[in-house]
Amino acid sequence: MAVFIHDTNIISPLGFSTDDNFQKILSGKSAIEKVFINDKIGFVYAGKINDELFNSHFQSINADFKGSRIEKLLIAALSPIVEKNPLKNDSVLILSTTKGNIAALANNNLSGAFIDQLAKNIINYFSFKIEPIVVSNACTSGVVALSLAKRFIEMEQFTNAYVVAVDELTPFVVSGFQSFQAMSNEPCKPYDADRSGVNLGEAAVAVFVSNEDRTESIQILGDANINDANHISGPSRTGEGLFLSIEKALNEAQIASNQIDYISAHGTATLFNDEMEAVAFNRLNLQNVPTNSLKGYFGHTLGASGLLETVITIESLKNNVLIPSFGYQQQGTTQQINIITNKEQKSLKTALKTASGFGGSNSAMILVKNVDHVRN
Numbered sequence: 162m163a164v165f166i167h168d169t170n171i172i173s174p175l176g177f178s179t180d181d182n183f184q185k186i187l188s189g190k191s192a193i194e195k196v197f198i199n200d201k202i203g204f205v206y207a208g209k210i211n212d213e214l215f216n217s218h219f220q221s222i223n224a225d226f227k228g229s230r231i232e233k234l235l236i237a238a239l240s241p242i243v244e245k246n247p248l249k250n251d252s253v254l255i256l257s258t259t260k261g262n263i264a265a266l267a268n269n270n271l272s273g274a275f276i277d278q279l280a281k282n283i284i285n286y287f288s289f290k291i292e293p294i295v296v297s298n299a300c301t302s303g304v305v306a307l308s309l310a311k312r313f314i315e316m317e318q319f320t321n322a323y324v325v326a327v328d329e330l331t332p333f334v335v336s337g338f339q340s341f342q343a344m345s346n347e348p349c350k351p352y353d354a355d356r357s358g359v360n361l362g363e364a365a366v367a368v369f370v371s372n373e374d375r376t377e378s379i380q381i382l383g384d385a386n387i388n389d390a391n392h393i394s395g396p397s398r399t400g401e402g403l404f405l406s407i408e409k410a411l412n413e414a415q416i417a418s419n420q421i422d423y424i425s426a427h428g429t430a431t432l433f434n435d436e437m438e439a440v441a442f443n444r445l446n447l448q449n450v451p452t453n454s455l456k457g458y459f460g461h462t463l464g465a466s467g468l469l470e471t472v473i474t475i476e477s478l479k480n481n482v483l484i485p486s487f488g489y490q491q492q493g494t495t496q497q498i499n500i501i502t503n504k505e506q507k508s509l510k511t512a513l514k515t516a517s518g519f520g521g522s523n524s525a526m527i528l529v530k531n532v533d534h535v536r537n
Contacts, residue, residue, distance in 0.1 A: 164311040165378035166368050166528075168245050169472045172238045173364040173459055174208045177218045183476040187504065191458050191487055193348045193360050199332050202339070206348055208362030208460035209330050210234075228282065229273065231262045234365035235283050235327050242323060243287055246369045253319045254293040256280045257306035257326035259464035261297075263333050283325070291319075296464075299518030300427070301386065302326065303366070303467025304526050308384040310370040321371035326468035330363040334463070343431055351428035351454035351486055352435045352500050354493035359429045362460025366468040379475050382511070383414030383527040390521040396433050400441025402523035403515060407445055410525040416511065418446050421527075423483060423512045425474040428454020429461055430488070434517060439494035447513075453501045457487025467516040467524065474512050478530050481509050 170178060174192035175185040192208035212230075219226075219233050222240050226233065235256075258276060265273035272278060280293035296306040303326045310322035328334070338344050338361060345358035370381075387409070389402030397403075411418060424447065426438055442448050455470045462469055477484055483505040492500070510531065516524045 162315045162372055163374060164314045164370060164372055164381050165374055166370055166381065166475060167375055167378050168242050169368045169475065170238050170241050171364065171366050171469060171472055172210070172234055173469070174210050174362070175458070177237065179472055179476065183473060186458050186473065186484055187482070191348065192362065193457065193460055196330070198335050202332060202335055205335055206345060206360045207330055208360065210363055229262055229265065231264070231279065231327060231329055232282055235325055236286060238365040238367040239287065239323060239325055242367045242369050248287065248289060249321065250290055251319050252289060253291045253313065253322050254280065254284050254289050255296060255306045255310055255322055255324045256283065256293055257296045257302040257324070257464050257468060258328055259297055259299060259302060260328055260331070260334060264329060264331050266333070299520055299522050300461070300463055300466055301516040301518040301522040301524040302464040303469065304471065304514060304516045304524035305386050307370070307381065307468065307471060307526060308386055308524065311381045311384060314370065314372050321369065323367065323369055324468060325365070325367045326465040327365040328363060328463040328465050330361055335361060345430060348488055349430035349456055350488035351430040351456050352493055352498065353489045354491040356430040356432065356435065356493055358431055360456065360460040362462045364459060364462040364465040364469050366465055366472060368468065368472065377479060379478060380529050381526060382529045383410040383412070384525065385409035385413070386522070386524045388521045389523065392521065396437035396517055397521065398437065400437045400444060402521055403438065403441040403517055403525070404444050406523045406525040407441065407513065407515065410527050414527045416527070421447060421450050421511055421513045422509045423477065424450050424452040425470050425512060425514045426452050426454050427515055427517045428456050428486065430456060436494050437517070438515070439496040439498045442498050443496045448496065448498050451483050451499055451501050453484055453486035471514050471526065474514050474528060478509050478512055478528065481506055483507055
């Protein structure tokens with residue numbers, strides 16, 4: 162059974178719709194700037210949603226809602242999707258997040274910090290009839306959530322799914338990444354020789370997935386999620402989990418690596434992650450495929466990143482445009498990969514989205530505009 166991604170929506174520092182975000186990226190706009198976190202942490206380079214602008218936007222959605230900020234972000238992302246695609250009795254919500262409402266702990270609200278409670282609050286708001294599914298699998302969560310939606314629909318458990326992803330920029334998250342010494346003191350530069358670490362970001366994203374083939378829908382042709390259990394935080398030096406994930410996704414899609422037109426990679430701008438991806442891509446003869454990281458535009462949005470970057474990848478496919486990898490100037494990995502440096506119009510049919518995360522998690526997903534044009 163074929164599974165398709167239809168309507169999408171993005172709430173991020175760059176805008177409050179998919180089109181807003183995509184147009185800002187096409188114009189070369191990055192959300193990364195100096196952001197004040199608190200008195201102890203001070204300023205860091207990150208992508209943060211402007212609360213004044215977002216609150217004004219949310220007033221047009223529900224002026225009376227008194228829930229948490231993260232609930233408002235999810236509601237704002239999902240509302241236009243539900244409005245366009247009304248819920249059915251078997252509609253399921255799949256939530257991707259790494260931290261959920263972790264900000265509740267600062268107010269001694271322990272129960273409010275449970276991720277399952279966040280998911281239940283959202284299904285109650287929209288009146289879903291089925292219990293939600295929560296995916297919290299480090300930074301692969303967004304892609305894994307889409308994979309789950311695809312597989313449940315293929316197994317005829319549901320006819321459609323609303324996949325949402327969110328993570329906030331909080332002192333808890335920033336201090337955690339600082340403890341790893343993984344954060345850059347300047348805007349991040351994925352794959353660049355002078356890269357020095359990650360910038361964090363925040364976003365909420367929603368997509369509607371079903372077995373219905375609509376005009377301009379994007380098909381999920383293949384996917385795989387493999388954990389190589391290399392290390393709690395460090396990626397495999399051989400790229401084993403990512404290599405196997407891409408290989409299995411290609412096999413399911415029944416296409417060869419030379420049929421991939423574009424790769425939206427994970428690209429965190431840490432020394433080890435970017436090197437691992439370059440190794441994996443070379444092992445699969447993908448080193449010449451145009452590749453970018455979107456982290457330079459948004460920062461690393463953690464549990465939202467996989468879904469956020471998938472949506473931008475879909476827009477690239479639909480608009481036949483390759484987006485430069487923001488911050489990149491000079492090859493910084495030991496094995497060569499084809500990093501996009503200039504915006505370019507090019508006929509695109511098939512894209513590969515990859516993600517990697519702590520604990521050895523890796524994901525790959527193949528997206529296609531028209532499967533007949535790829536397999537014939």
